[in-house]
Amino acid sequence: MTGPGSTAPRQFAFTTRAYTAVDDATCEPIGLDDVDTRVGWLLDLITAAGAELVSRLWQPATFDVLAAGLDRQDRKLPAQGHVAAARLGWNPNYPDGIYVPSRVTRVVTAQVMATLRTLTHRDTAITALSARFDPATGAVAPPTEPADYVPPGFARGVRRQLIAHARRTDGAQATRLRITDVQEPPRMAAMARLSAVDRQLAQIAVTDRELVLTVKLPTSPFPAGRAQWRRVRLTAAIPNHLHGRPVIEWHLPTLILDRKGLLWRCAATELVSAGDLELATVAVGVDWSPSTLGAAAITTDHPDGLVSDYRGWTYDDRGLGIKLARLQAEGQLLHAKAARLTRLAATAPPQVRAELEAKIAVLNEHRTAVGAKRGWINRELAFHFARQATEYASAAHAQVIAVEDLTTLETRDHGRVNNNRAAQSARRKAAAALAHAAAGAGITVVSVPSRGSSAWCPGCDEPLARPGGYHTAWCSRCRVGGNRDHVAGVNLAKRALLGRGKATRRRGQMPAVRVAEHAPVRPSRDKHAPTPSRPRHRRVRHSLPTVTQRMGVNPKQHVPAPQASVWDTVKPTPPQSDAGSRDTRLSPTSATPVADSMRST
Known part of the structure; x- marks a missing residue:
């Protein structure tokens, strides 16, 4: 059932770590290092x-x-x-x-x-x-x-x-x-999905902001009987951002080992507001762009047709997209080097082959480190974008967010750098994070076809001109245009509103509109989009006072204040979240305020 006040179950994931462990039979404490060793034996089996x-x-x-x-x-x-x-x-x-x-x-x-x-x-x-x-x-x-x-x-x-x-x-x-x-058979990942078992192997309980997992672990790398499998009771803290959430069920975690030890990949089910897609009248279209992770624009369904002010919002990734593209290029270079050395080692003498294999091992180590760093940046980028896009849609009172269907999105012929940026896996993670964040706000995320979204006019469905280059769009017939990503957002939001009654739903996937329909979107001078927040800059004194120096007295040296920058804001830094939380942490403000002693009196 959908309607005002209705709710629907929604699963979400989070990570946490155990801080204490005891033997379930004797209640004797067990060191976490010993637990990591026993979990490693389980994962090896x-x-x-x-x-x-x-x-x-x-x-x-x-x-x-x-x-x-x-x-x-x-x-x-x-x-x-x-x-x-x-x-x-x-x-x-x-x-x-x-x-x-x-x-x-x-x-x-x-x-x-x-x-x-x-x-x-x-x-x-x-x-x-x-x-x-x-x-x-x-x-x-x-x-x-x-x-x-x-x-x-x-x-x-x-x-x-x-x-x-x-x-x-x-x-x-x-x-x-x-x-x-x-191709060869795939390698199996070293993890244990406890969701496939019952209480005989593992069970989980929740007690006062804590998760208690009881699981059977081997006591030796080669257990010979039942006596060498003993129950261990692990206790982990529930992340702070989950306190007070309407969680109705906690699921068994997946156990993995990383550089810090045992990590729980947990899942839970909570109740969220269920929005009705067919009753949506305001939609936000999110366009994936090679220049930034995403840009958004709003389209409203009025009784007399679709309207939009063609003013959008562009996400500022704080330079993480450039860093992500650089790391991807670095990983590709390391992979190419390792592949070349592997071909050389196949026909090299034994002594040279040993040296090449040592170099290959170092290259593979570096490539693994680069991949881990890319994963962390992807996660931070995705959830930071999801939170800001959800806040933008909530401020506009939107009921649906339309995103480009990633299966039909392919950027080519824009140069190696831009193609590399557009191929980042952060977009898929951002789409999943956006669906997660929007569901908590009662907003439905729907995927729509991406073809022609930034090349066709939302009003007359004709090709757009590029008077200012690749990043601009203009329709001389409808007299509308601006940033091509904002125009694409209007097109995507239009497709979601026109196909809201024909959306298909598949288990485990967001609703999808398969066919792109057209209806003219009229430009409106009325303000529909929320006003984006702008940083306020501190006042900086650029001139020095003229002081007449007295004879016999050492003159005071006046130190000018530094130039104001776009990072010199007065916004307070939000509190840091829990280590196991999937909430994105904002980086602290990079600029430092000018000390009073540095200013001239």
Whole structure:
């Protein structure tokens, strides 16, 4: 049910760490370092068993079964991965003499089935693309059936795999290839998804702002019996930003080990306001841009038609986008260096090969560090953008936020730097963070087609002129224009309002409008968008007083005040959030106030 005052369940994720651990049977305290060691033994068992099962199932028959979605009795496979694997008889094998509880086997099969089900779509695409691939020219013919269409970026990646396979086989290949022909089995991630188990292995309880997780852990790297699996009770603090939230259920976490030790990736379900998409009259369109992460504009549905003031809001990423692009280019360079050294080491003498392998290890270490840094910047950028965009939409009393469909968004022919910026994974994380933040404010986020959003006029649906270069847009017929990202935001908001009654909803995804409809958007001189906050600059004295120096007295040296900058604001710095919170931390103000002693009297 939707309507005023109605609520709907919404899942969200957060991270936390345990600060104490005790043995569940004896209540004796256990060191956190010992807990990390025992969790590492558990992850080693899960990773080894998962890798063995994936390599055994890495054959075309596996993907045929998953694509059909039926078991041997032609029954539909259940959604739970461990249940589907048990029905198909896909169970991992363990070394002789090692005892592993059946609930740990559930974790292994659930993770393996999730990986194989994800790769089933890629197997289907590779089969279709290989049938149209010419090994002599390395080209893929365009599809003839609508069902064979795949996104261009995905098709380019598959084409590179087909070209590499043709080189390895000297151009001799079958008519249709499978995923098992062009790539190796994927590596299993070292993690334990406890959501697939029951109370016999793990259970969670909430007591006074704390999460208490009771989980069975091995006491040795090769447990030989039940006695070498003991329950450990771990206690972690609930992040501060979750206190007072209407959480109705806490889910079992996923356990991983990072540089700081054991990390919980938790999930919970809370109640949020349920907005009705069909009753929306004000929409905010968010346009992804290579120059910044996003820009927004507002379109309103009046009784006499759609109107907009064509004045938008542009997100200031504080230079994080430039840093992110630089790190991506650095990671690509490290990858190219490591690949070149790997090719040289294949034919090098033993002594030179050892030196090259040492260099390759260093390059891989640096590339891992760059990837970790990119992940943190992506997270900070995504949630900072989501909070500001949600505040902008709430101030405009919008009921829906329209974002570009990332599956149809592809930036090309704008130079290597701009293409690199537009290919950042921060946009997908920003879309997920925006959906999370907007749901808390009762605003629905819907994806709309992105094609032509910044190239066509919202009023007459004709191509826009670029009188001031790439970043400007102008329609001489409708007499509207401005920043091309703001014009694109008007188009996106228009498509969301026109297709609000035809939006499709899929489980685990935001509502989507598949067809872009057109209706003229009239320019309005009325103010519909909220006024963006502007920083107030401190007064800076630029002139020095004229002082007559007296004879015999050392003159006072006047030190001029520094120039005012755009960062010299008087806004207070918000308090820092909890380490496990997904709320973005704002960086402190970089400028320092001018000391009174530095000013001339």
